[in-house]
Amino acid sequence: MTINWWTLGLQAINVLILVWLLSRLFWRPVAAAIARRQETTQATIDEAKAAQIKADAALADVSKTREGIAAERTALLAEATKKAEAAAKAALADAQVKADKLLAAAQTSIDRDAAAAKKDNAAQASTLSVEIAAKILGQLNSPTVQAAQLELLVKAISGMTDAERAALVAAKAQIEIASATSPTVAEKAEIKKAVIAGLGGSPKLKFVTDPDLIAGLELRSAHFVLRNSWRADLDAILKEMTDAAL
Template identity: 55%
Template sequence: MTFDLWALGLQAANVLILVWLMQRVFWRPVAAAIATRQDTVNAITQTAKATQAKAEAALAEATQARDGIAAERVKALDAARSEAETAAKTILTEAQKKAETLLATAKTQIEKDTAAARKANAAEASDLSLVIAARLLDRLNGPAIQSAFLSQLVDAIAELPEAEQATLTDTPTGIEVVTAKDAGALRAEIEQAVQSAFKGKPKLRFVTDPDLIGGIELRGPHFSLRNSWQADLSTIRKALSDAG
């Protein structure tokens, strides 16, 4: 049995060199490859986590924005509804006011029209009644009535002031004695009674006017003494018209 110290030293040196070489060509490169892959995986994981966090943040932001939009939409709808209600109220109020105004105007107009119609009806009725009365009176226009009208005329002349009577008596154009029909037999009687009433002899001219219906009137250039059914009916119509 031998023990070679040179061999011991050489083998120790060989193994040390082998350790050094293997570290350079095997252990370090493979470990570096593993570390690189781990770093890459870690980096990818970190990137993925960051991307996920970013995506989650974006999602949260989008959700928040969506909620905001929804709230804004609700707010806008509320505002629009409120505005519409206000506008509707305003329009309704205005329409109500207008309707009330129209109604009041219509009522007033109806009242006016009713009053006018009533007045017209009254006028028409009075006219009709006067026409009826005139026709009836026309049938009553006999000598007795004429005598009555003559006596009333005489009374009226007597009531005139003397100065006026004198003026009328002196009128150069004379006084027209108007009757509805030709006086005929009453002419002389009328002439005598009028002259007696004037206490003079005015110039008389007989004129026929069927519109008088009945009665005897005196007319001058500036004078008129009405004494007929027409005058009475005119007075009545005026009175009715004033009353209506």
């Protein structure tokens, strides 16, 4: 087999020309297009990365904001709870104070009413006791009692000052001799004699009847009363019992 170097050389030249033509007319534009496409793709990738970075930053801001909102909400809730508890405690304390005042006022009122009722009961009991005693003593009134009361009257007159006795004797108005029952003529004479002797003069005397005296004799004028009766004694006892109840 013989090699035709001229033919081989021509074919090699044709291949070189073809390669040169392809590189000039095809590969360079294609390579340029590919390069441009790569650049565009890279730019898009870069933009996407930048957008991703911005999105991540925005997401981080949102997360941080949400955390801040959650923390603020928790703080607000805690503060509101604290204020509500403080207000509830204050209201409870105020209600307790008011309740204590009401209870104290009620207790004071109860104590006052109880004391008043006790005093009233004591006064009623004392009055009732005196009324019972008056009825019993009224049944005991007798000449002997009247004689004893006359002695007591004379003793009471002797206990007066000279000026008081002189004033009664010199009085223009009549001096009343009060008794629970109307004395007999003899009793009046005896009483009048004892009163004149006790006063040491001749006063104007007048007998009057006062059943409320129960028993006893009293001297009365416009400005003077010499009490000497069971009613006077019972009134004094009632006053002492009433004062003791207070």
